[in-house]
Amino acid sequence: MRKNSAKALIKAGKPALGVMLNFPSPAVIEVCGYAGLDFVVIDAEHGPMDPETTESMVRAAEVSGITPLARIGQNVQQYILRYLDAGVMGVQMPWVNTRADAEAVIRSVKYVPVGKRGLAGVRVAQYGLTTPLPQYMQEANQETMIITQVETVEAVQNLPQVLELEPIDVIFIGPTDLSVSMGYPGRPTEPVVQAAIDSVIRQSLAAGKAVGTIARDGEHAKQLIDKGVTYLAGTVVTLLGNSLKQFRAAVPK
16 A cells, blocks of 8 residues: 555654645646645545545545545445545544544544454455555555544543544644534634634644644644644635635736
8 A cells, every 4th residue: 555645744743734625626636746735635525526536536646646535524434435445545534523433433444453444355455456455454554544623612522532542643623613613603713712722732732643724824834833733734725716816916907
C-alpha cells in the first residue's frame, strides 16, 4: 500500500496543509497535488461523490502525489468500506458525539486485530495480485487515518472518553456546527465558542492527539499552527471564490 505522507507529517508533529473538496473533479485534485498540498478531503458529506466517483478522484490524487481522504456522512460500516476500497487513505467522520461513535469508526476503518473492516481483493489491495493480503492488511492498518470531528456540545463533553482511543489520529474541530450547537449559529468567533475550541485543542494535545480544523487562508493557518493545530484544511470553494473576487476587484467593471 502507498505511504500516507500526510499521516507521516502529523505523526512527526509537522503541519499538514490540505483542502476539502465538495464537488466531483479529478482535475482540481491534480491541481492541488501539483501545487504541493499534502492532502485532499473528498467531502461526500456535503457533496455528491459516491464510491465510483471517488475512485476516479483517488486516481488523480495518486498521480499528483497528494493523500486522498474522505469525509463520509454515514457512520455505517458497509458504507464506509466502499470508500476505503476505492482507495482513500483515511476517513474523516462528522458527528462523532460519543465514545461509541468513535469506536464504530475504528471498527469500520481498521482490519483485525484493531477493527472489523471487511477484506477482499479490491482496488486498494491491488486486486490481491501483488502484495499478499495479510501483508496488505498490516500496511493498511498502519497507513490509514482516522479523523473524528467535534462539532456539538455533546462531543465536547464526551471528548475525554474519545481521546482514550489509540487508533484515532486527529481530532477535528468543526467551528460552524459547533457554533450552531452552542446557540451562536454561524458565529464561531464568539468568545464562548472560541473558549470551547481552545479547550478541545488543549485537551487533545495533552492526550497526544493531533488537532485539525478549517483554515480560512494562509494567515489563519499560521495562527492555528501557533495554537498547536497541525491538520489544516482549507475549502476549495472558499479559497477559489476569494481569489476570484480579488481578481475581479483588481480590474473594476
